[in-house]
Amino acid sequence: MLDQFTSMVAGFSLFWEYKAVMLPGLWYNFLVFFLVVVFGIVLGLAFSTIRLSTNIVLRAIGTFYTGLFRNAPEYVTLVWFFYVPALLLTKLLGANVTFEPLVVAVMALSLSSGAFYTEIFRAGILSVPKGHVEAARGMGMSRTLTLRRIILPQAVRQMLPEFFNECVSVFKGTTLVSLVMVPDLVYGVNLVSSYTGQALPLYTGIALIYFAIVFAMTTIAEKLSNPWRDKGN
Amino acid sequence: MPIATSSDERNVVVKVVDLHKSFGKLEVLRGISLDVHQGDVLTLLGASGSGKTTLLRCINYLEQPTSGEIYIDGRPMGFRIDTNGERSNSSQKDINSLRMEIGMVFQQFNLWPHMTALENIIEAPQRVRKLPRAEVEGFAVELLEKVELLDKKDQYPARLSGGQQQRVAIARALAMQPKVMLFDEPTSSLDPELIGEVLGVMRSLAEEGTTMIVVTHEVGFAREVADRVVLLHNGLVEEEGSPKDVIENPKSERSKQFFSSILH
Numbered sequence: 001m002l003d004q005f006t007s008m009v010a011g012f013s014l015f016w017e018y019k020a021v022m023l024p025g026l027w028y029n030f031l032v033f034f035l036v037v038v039f040g041i042v043l044g045l046a047f048s049t050i051r052l053s054t055n056i057v058l059r060a061i062g063t064f065y066t067g068l069f070r071n072a073p074e075y076v077t078l079v080w081f082f083y084v085p086a087l088l089l090t091k092l093l094g095a096n097v098t099f100e101p102l103v104v105a106v107m108a109l110s111l112s113s114g115a116f117y118t119e120i121f122r123a124g125i126l127s128v129p130k131g132h133v134e135a136a137r138g139m140g141m142s143r144t145l146t147l148r149r150i151i152l153p154q155a156v157r158q159m160l161p162e163f164f165n166e167c168v169s170v171f172k173g174t175t176l177v178s179l180v181m182v183p184d185l186v187y188g189v190n191l192v193s194s195y196t197g198q199a200l201p202l203y204t205g206i207a208l209i210y211f212a213i214v215f216a217m218t219t220i221a222e223k224l225s226n227p228w229r230d231k232g233n
Numbered sequence: 234m235p236i237a238t239s240s241d242e243r244n245v246v247v248k249v250v251d252l253h254k255s256f257g258k259l260e261v262l263r264g265i266s267l268d269v270h271q272g273d274v275l276t277l278l279g280a281s282g283s284g285k286t287t288l289l290r291c292i293n294y295l296e297q298p299t300s301g302e303i304y305i306d307g308r309p310m311g312f313r314i315d316t317n318g319e320r321s322n323s324s325q326k327d328i329n330s331l332r333m334e335i336g337m338v339f340q341q342f343n344l345w346p347h348m349t350a351l352e353n354i355i356e357a358p359q360r361v362r363k364l365p366r367a368e369v370e371g372f373a374v375e376l377l378e379k380v381e382l383l384d385k386k387d388q389y390p391a392r393l394s395g396g397q398q399q400r401v402a403i404a405r406a407l408a409m410q411p412k413v414m415l416f417d418e419p420t421s422s423l424d425p426e427l428i429g430e431v432l433g434v435m436r437s438l439a440e441e442g443t444t445m446i447v448v449t450h451e452v453g454f455a456r457e458v459a460d461r462v463v464l465l466h467n468g469l470v471e472e473e474g475s476p477k478d479v480i481e482n483p484k485s486e487r488s489k490q491f492f493s494s495i496l497h
Contacts, residue, residue, distance in 0.1 A: 129341075129343070131339055131341050131343035132343055132345055132346075134295055134339070134343065135337070135339060135343035135344075135345070135402075135405075136345075136357075137295070137332070138293050138295055138332060138335070138337045139332060139333065139336070139337075139357040139361060139405075139406070139409055140329040140330060140331075140332040140333035140357065140361045140409070141329070141357060141360070141361055142325070142326075142329055143325070145360060145361070149356065149360065150345055153347045154345075154346065154347055157347065
């Protein structure tokens with residue numbers, strides 16, 4: 001028992017030994033995380049506006065988007081975008097078409113998280129009571145001024161916890177990119193594990209690493225959102 | 234007490250002409266006309282569903298009238314007549330600029346919860362009237378003194394009682410120095426012991442000559458403070474006149490029924 005434990009701890013040194021694979025791998029996780037959060041927020045802002053529009057066609061498009069991507073597992077979305085468009089184009093054009101794995105991964109995960117950001121932003125905006133808007137408009141405040149001064153400050157406060165939750169889940173989701181050949185940390189560990197046969201310390205180690213990162217993120221998120229949340233209560 | 238008559242030479246602050254408003258098939262206002270002169274306190278009474286609140290919300294264009302005309306201080310609200318006499322909707326900018334002349338107090342207070350009492354009051358004067366912050370803040374402090382809440386100026390609405398919130402809301406509306414104040418059932422969501430403090434503030438505004446249109450169920454307030462009472466029924470003016478005439482000696486059978494139902 002003790003022997004197993006010491007050998008596992010010793011096995012953790014594999015992360016150091018193979019740092020040439022591991023470190024860039026972790027870097028990929030953060031890169032994908034950053035890009036997906038940025039694109040996801042952009043998509044979320046665009047589609048929440050569309051979802052809140054008075055135009056019925058636009059609203060339908062927004063509902064279709066969120067419905068599709070929120071209800072598809074990220075894994076399936078990722079794999080679909082990796083294989084299907086390339087296959088279709090190859091058939092259509094008769095030439096061998098492939099896409100850069102990183103690009104496909106970021107696109108698929110962004111579309112997926114964008115759908116969640118859309119709903120988070122929309123719910124935040126809708127949480128502001130109509131009367132607060134009427135009080136502002138009734139005093140002659142313009143639509144944009146009302147949005148900026150009355151709606152957004154309240155909506156942002158309301159949506160912060162959900163927003164950070166989604167960011168954390170985007171980070172967790174970045175571990176899926178190894179499935180489409182993006183050399184992230186999981187990919188590196190898979191590689192080293194099959195090379196050295198040391199699955200136990202490697203997968204335990206990676207679990208601990210991701211736990212530490214996500215735990216740190218959650219703690220920071222709480223620290224960031226609490227003072228905001230409390231204002232006015 | 235000044236009673237508005239057609240020969241009244243004071244400025245007409247709010248003029249409503251043949252106002253109709255429908256929500257889908259439901260016709261809530263069916264042709265209402267009234268004039269409110271400067272310094273008048275007009276109280277709108279009527280059973281729920283009679284159209285009082287809708288009328289008030291049409292005046293500042295929170296509801297768009299189906300037809301009819303509203304003039305604020307002589308300027309048409311929500312429409313304009315071009316040189317050919319054609320009527321068209323006015324721009325959002327024109328609506329905003331007229332709304333600056335109209336203060337509104339809501340049943341649910343509607344203070345902005347992320348701003349302190351003081352910040353609620355200075356927001357619109359500073360950002361809509363674009364007055365210098367120091368001037369706006371000085372006036373806000375005066376207004377808070379008037380509603381006896383200066384000690385609460387840095388409190389957020391959630392820390393204030395309903396009566397205090399409503400008094401801040403009144404100060405917020407007054408801060409724009411509007412030509413007319415609209416009150417939409419300002420005491421209806423207050424606990425009974427808090428109603429008095431809000432009515433007290435409204436009473437002192439009336440005494441200072443503020444032009445007010447008040448939708449209320451407080452018949453006592455109407456009797457003591459109003460210059461004119463208008464009783465609505467089913468989207469039409471059922472009865473109109475001095476509080477004494479309308480409340481104590483209502484002409485129609487329906488008005489008699491209405492007053493006996495709320496007074497007894």
